Amino acid sequence: MSLLDFARGPALQWAGIIFVLGMVWRTLGIFMLMRSSPLSANRDNHLFEHGVRTVWSRFVPAPVFEKKVSFQYVAGWIWHLGFLVVLLFYKVHVMFFEGLLGFGWPALPNSIVLAIAGVTLGVLLWLLGRRIFNPVLRYISTFNDYSSVIITTLPILTGLLTFTHFGIAYETLLAIHMLSIALLLVWFPFSKLFHVITLLPSRYVLGVKFWRRGVQA
Amino acid sequence: MTEVVTKEELDEAFAMFYGMAASIKDLVSEPVEVSDEERVAAAKRVFLKGIDANLATQLEACVHCGACAQACQFYLGTEDPKYTPIHKLDLMKRVYDREMSPLSWIKKHVLKDITADDLRAQQELVYDACTMCGRCNMVCPAGINIADLVALNRSALSAARLMPDELRYMQEAQAEDGTIFGADEDLFMFRVQDLQDKLGFEIPVDKPKAEVLLLTSGLDIHLFRDATGGAIETLHHMGIDYTLRTDAYEGANFGLLAGHEPTKKMLTEKLTKVAIEIGAKIVIVPECGHSFPAMRWGAAESVGHSVPFTAMTVSEYFGKAVMEGRLKLEKSKEKRVVALHDPCKVGRGGGVFEEPRAILEAIGWELHETESNRAYNFCCGGGAGNFLIERADKLKRAGYRIKMAEIEKTEAQSLVVSCGSCRMNFEVGKVKAGDTLPVESLAAIIAAHLPKKEKAEGEAA
Numbered sequence: 001m002s003l004l005d006f007a008r009g010p011a012l013q014w015a016g017i018i019f020v021l022g023m024v025w026r027t028l029g030i031f032m033l034m035r036s037s038p039l040s041a042n043r044d045n046h047l048f049e050h051g052v053r054t055v056w057s058r059f060v061p062a063p064v065f066e067k068k069v070s071f072q073y074v075a076g077w078i079w080h081l082g083f084l085v086v087l088l089f090y091k092v093h094v095m096f097f098e099g100l101l102g103f104g105w106p107a108l109p110n111s112i113v114l115a116i117a118g119v120t121l122g123v124l125l126w127l128l129g130r131r132i133f134n135p136v137l138r139y140i141s142t143f144n145d146y147s148s149v150i151i152t153t154l155p156i157l158t159g160l161l162t163f164t165h166f167g168i169a170y171e172t173l174l175a176i177h178m179l180s181i182a183l184l185l186v187w188f189p190f191s192k193l194f195h196v197i198t199l200l201p202s203r204y205v206l207g208v209k210f211w212r213r214g215v216q217a
Numbered sequence: 218m219t220e221v222v223t224k225e226e227l228d229e230a231f232a233m234f235y236g237m238a239a240s241i242k243d244l245v246s247e248p249v250e251v252s253d254e255e256r257v258a259a260a261k262r263v264f265l266k267g268i269d270a271n272l273a274t275q276l277e278a279c280v281h282c283g284a285c286a287q288a289c290q291f292y293l294g295t296e297d298p299k300y301t302p303i304h305k306l307d308l309m310k311r312v313y314d315r316e317m318s319p320l321s322w323i324k325k326h327v328l329k330d331i332t333a334d335d336l337r338a339q340q341e342l343v344y345d346a347c348t349m350c351g352r353c354n355m356v357c358p359a360g361i362n363i364a365d366l367v368a369l370n371r372s373a374l375s376a377a378r379l380m381p382d383e384l385r386y387m388q389e390a391q392a393e394d395g396t397i398f399g400a401d402e403d404l405f406m407f408r409v410q411d412l413q414d415k416l417g418f419e420i421p422v423d424k425p426k427a428e429v430l431l432l433t434s435g436l437d438i439h440l441f442r443d444a445t446g447g448a449i450e451t452l453h454h455m456g457i458d459y460t461l462r463t464d465a466y467e468g469a470n471f472g473l474l475a476g477h478e479p480t481k482k483m484l485t486e487k488l489t490k491v492a493i494e495i496g497a498k499i500v501i502v503p504e505c506g507h508s509f510p511a512m513r514w515g516a517a518e519s520v521g522h523s524v525p526f527t528a529m530t531v532s533e534y535f536g537k538a539v540m541e542g543r544l545k546l547e548k549s550k551e552k553r554v555v556a557l558h559d560p561c562k563v564g565r566g567g568g569v570f571e572e573p574r575a576i577l578e579a580i581g582w583e584l585h586e587t588e589s590n591r592a593y594n595f596c597c598g599g600g601a602g603n604f605l606i607e608r609a610d611k612l613k614r615a616g617y618r619i620k621m622a623e624i625e626k627t628e629a630q631s632l633v634v635s636c637g638s639c640r641m642n643f644e645v646g647k648v649k650a651g652d653t654l655p656v657e658s659l660a661a662i663i664a665a666h667l668p669k670k671e672k673a674e675g676e677a678a
């Protein structure tokens with residue numbers, strides 16, 4: 001079996017299985033910690049609606065914090081969106097998903113995807129640098145933070161190298177790209193990348209708690 | 218308003234009270250000796266009991282982006298990364314990860330267990346360097362409720378018998394005699410008598426039934442008599458069926474501030490039972506920030522069922538009355554420019570924002586908002602009992618500076634507050650910084666703008 005066969009065969013398959021099982025396990029584990037609700041009367045009602053409002057409103061910082069944190073919100077936005085666009089709208093990826101799901105969707109022109117991938121990579125590297133050099137971030141960062149950003153960056157980096165046929169044989173580059181995806185899938189449920197499941201519900205929890213007290217969070 | 222305390226009397230009482238607060242450290246009992254193992258086990262029990270699916274979701278949602286540092290007065294005032302809000306939860310997260318999380322089977326082997334020394338180090342982070350103001354909650358892209366999780370940390374440290382001496386002293390004293398700063402029943406009655414003499418009407422005490430139960434606090438009994446006096450005068454003016462009670466007058470709850478759950482519950486339960494017994498529909502907590510959550514969110518929990526009354530803070534009760542036209546206030550002759558401090562536990566923690574503003578509008582004062590206001594307000598720097606912790610002085614001053622800088626920018630002639638400990642912290646901060654901005658009680662301001670009696674009786678009818 002060649003490296004490429006291994007990468008797109010067992011490596012990706014097992015990574016996919018670990019990803020799904022890990023995500024389900026961790027999500028259910030948290031769900032099972034449910035307890036009873038508070039007894040004191042709410043100050044305001046329509047908790048669900050306001051919980052959802054907080055889920056949306058936290059995509060941008062409140063005006064009073066804009067000066068201090070806007071750039072990091074924007075950076076977060078750019079790379080998350082960039083990553084998704086490249087994942088879902090690069091022609092080869094669309095073909096891959098079509099093979100997997102049985103249906104496809106229109107892809108974006110390669111030049112655009114390439115530009116987006118470049119920007120995404122740049123932002124991720126800049127965020128990594130910031131994590132290393134900013135005193136607050138350096139202080140609170142752990143192995144989980146550094147490894148997660150590196151493991152997230154690898155598929156974009158290797159994807160770009162594969163696309164540009166950089167240096168070594170295309171098959172080898174493609175295999176490395178697929179292995180980096182397998183690594184990302186395996187790492188996902190066990191790391192802070194799991195926040196894709198918890199982040200929005202966490203906002204909802206805050207929104208409900210604050211609105212119960214009469215405050216729009 | 219009838220002047221219930223002169224400036225000289227207040228200054229004198231303040232000096233005496235300040236001396237009393239400063240001597241707490243010498244009065245505190247010897248700590249009970251507990252083994253390190255017991256401390257760790259007790260703290261863990263609290264963490265594991267306190268974390269549910271909601272808190273676990275929040276703990277698992279942090280992306281370590283560091284934005285919360287940009288909201289916290291203690292980080293902003295010191296630029297020391299160790300005061301980054303989320304770092305204050307690291308210890309708790311470690312317990313969660315190792316012993317409770319769905320990945321505990323892995324994390325147990327990767328993360329070190331917590332030690333008693335870790336708990337000792339945690340003391341500074343969750344007492345001295347966090348007033349549970351909740352401002353960081355407002356910036357976090359993951360919506361993590363750091364303030365409430367810090368409260369759980371305080372409970373864990375309290376269970377591990379690692380409260381700061383000052384808060385332990387206050388908690389132990391209040392567990393024993395129900396009140397704070399020695400404001401016992403005799404002193405309470407002395408103050409009631411004193412206010413009665415000055416106000417010129419009888420203040421109802423121990424009525425067996427009343428619509429409204431008015432609480433006060435040791436801080437007001439000793440010091441801020443204008444706050445309690447203002448509330449009493451306004452209730453009297455409105456013709457409300459209210460009472461003070463010798464068995465339920467202390468609104469402060471140092472069980473809550475220290476994180477001592479049994480004391481917190483006992484104190485709230487005691488007030489709740491009296492309120493139910495006298496058939497109160499409303500319990501007015503004094504101008505004391507944390508007494509609001511203690512009753513508003515704690516009363517039902519303390520007795521294990523919903524309660525037939527609503528707890529309101531002074532500014533909320535009278536502000537609502539103004540908004541609904543039940544209380545008319547006279548326009549001030551002077552068009553004073555003021556700034557308003559929203560006490561964290563009442564504002565961000567209780568949604569009371571418009572009510573105090575309605576009062577200021579009714580009397581015609583011009584409110585200049587601080588840049589951070591309402592739910593984004595900065596803490597006074599000494600909330601959650603921190604104003605008593607001596608070694609936290611530098612941090613308190615850092616918080617105060619940030620707050621005061623925003624207030625100074627408003628060019629206000631005075632600052633209006635409706636929380637005794639915020640007021641106390643502002644007064645101490647002013648002395649230390651050489652600031653002179655007058656700080657006033659909202660309750661006293663309301664009383665100072667009550668219309669003439671004849672007119673008022675017509676309105677109350």
Ligand code: SF4
Binds near residue numbers: 281283303358360
């Ligand atoms: S702002 Fe929220 S997500 Fe960011 S580090 Fe602080 S707690 Fe974590």
Ligand code: SF4
Binds near residue numbers: 302
């Ligand atoms: S609750 Fe307030 S004092 Fe505590 S960490 Fe958050 S911002 Fe800082």
